[in-house]
Amino acid sequence: MFKLTRKVEYALIALRHMQSKGSEVVTNTKEIAEAYDIPVQLLAKTLQQLAREGIIDPVQGPHGGYRLTANLEDLNLTDFIELLEGPMGLMDCYFDSRCEQLRVCNIRLPIVKINDSIRNLFNQMSLADLTK
Amino acid sequence: MFKLTRKVEYALIALRHMQSKGSEVVTNTKEIAEAYDIPVQLLAKTLQQLAREGIIDPVQGPHGGYRLTANLEDLNLTDFIELLEGPMGLMDCYFDSRCEQLRVCNIRLPIVKINDSIRNLFNQMSLADLTK
DNA sequence: ATTAAATACGACTTTATTAGTCGTATTTAA
DNA sequence: TTAAATACGACTAATAAAGTCGTATTTAAT
Ligand code: SF4
Ligand code: SF4
Numbered sequence: 001m002f003k004l005t006r007k008v009e010y011a012l013i014a015l016r017h018m019q020s021k022g023s024e025v026v027t028n029t030k031e032i033a034e035a036y037d038i039p040v041q042l043l044a045k046t047l048q049q050l051a052r053e054g055i056i057d058p059v060q061g062p063h064g065g066y067r068l069t070a071n072l073e074d075l076n077l078t079d080f081i082e083l084l085e086g087p088m089g090l091m092d093c094y095f096d097s098r099c100e101q102l103r104v105c106n107i108r109l110p111i112v113k114i115n116d117s118i119r120n121l122f123n124q125m126s127l128a129d130l131t132k
Numbered sequence: 133m134f135k136l137t138r139k140v141e142y143a144l145i146a147l148r149h150m151q152s153k154g155s156e157v158v159t160n161t162k163e164i165a166e167a168y169d170i171p172v173q174l175l176a177k178t179l180q181q182l183a184r185e186g187i188i189d190p191v192q193g194p195h196g197g198y199r200l201t202a203n204l205e206d207l208n209l210t211d212f213i214e215l216l217e218g219p220m221g222l223m224d225c226y227f228d229s230r231c232e233q234l235r236v237c238n239i240r241l242p243i244v245k246i247n248d249s250i251r252n253l254f255n256q257m258s259l260a261d262l263t264k
Numbered sequence: 265a266t267t268a269a270a271t272a273c274g275a276c277t278t279t280a281t282t283a284g285t286c287g288t289a290t291t292t293a294a
Numbered sequence: 295t296t297a298a299a300t301a302c303g304a305c306t307a308a309t310a311a312a313g314t315c316g317t318a319t320t321t322a323a324t
Binding site for chain 4: 265266267268269270271272273274275276277278279280281282283284285286287288289290291292293294
Binding site for chain 1: 310311312313314315319320321322323
């Protein structure tokens with residue numbers, strides 16, 4: 001429980017790798033996958049998702065790959081995670097009201113507070129903090 | 133991703149319920165299960181686990197149930213979660229060194245920092261904060 | 265034009281985790 | 295003796311995460 005998904009980790013690894021090479025350089029999936037022992041197909045899908053979200057820019061054809069476009073200073077960890085994985089919350093009722101216990105739940109408020117603290121923590125944190 | 137398990141939630145709900153009734157009162161599983169729409173058998177197992185851990189005290193036989201014994205001021209959320217679910221960490225390498233990427237991982241340190249912040253946050257928080 | 269190296273993308277399968285159920289034994293108040 | 299409760303492990307079901315496959319498209323180089 002309570003783990004970042006591999007997808008998020010792989011995405012961060014890739015972004016950090018690309019950032020260290022500068023934003024003009026084109027890096028291809030295979031290079032990253034081999035450098036970090038990540039299943040290529042899975043990384044490929046993940047990078048495609050990052051490209052759809054406008055964080056990296058695809059370059060097709062031979063010598064293609066991706067170029068880092070987003071300013072990682074401006075992207076916080078909450079947004080990044082939700083971009084890749086959808087809504088993030090400690091408890092179902094944060095993003096889905098179908099919890100059976102909702103009407104009678106006696107711990108919701110304290111849990112909401114903890115959840116807010118974590119989201120806040122993640123909001124303060126730019127991707128640049130993680131990749132520099 | 134990133135959710136508290138139902139087991140943890142049910143345990144907190146039960147503890148809060150018991151706390152509100154005072155620590156001398158014996159409360160049985162069925163009462164709690166019905167009040168909060170929790171599957172009885174599942175709650176039963178969870179309360180048995182809390183009893184084994186010494187947080188509540190079992191009273192067997194008819195009119196039996198559990199009595200709250202631990203001082204919830206003294207129990208923090210990290211310990212509580214780990215008591216029920218085992219080691220808690222944002223990433224595998226926090227409690228298991230078999231991650232394939234470990235040797236080459238370029239994001240481990242920043243992730244460790246975030247993980248520490250969260251554990252720290254949870255350490256500051258006593259169960260009493262959540263149940264009062 | 266052809267080839268080959270790359271991205272694009274959805275469907276699928278596998279594995280892991282979480283959630284919930286069942287059966288049976290034990291304890292004990294009435 | 296009965297019935298209401300806990301004790302506990304094995305099992306099953308549901309959900310989520312991780313990984314794979316097949317096929318199409320783009321484009322630089324020859
Ligand atoms: S309502 Fe209570 S039990 Fe349901 S998800 Fe929210 S906190 Fe958890
Ligand atoms: S942070 Fe790096 S080393 Fe740790 S689990 Fe994630 S990928 Fe593995």
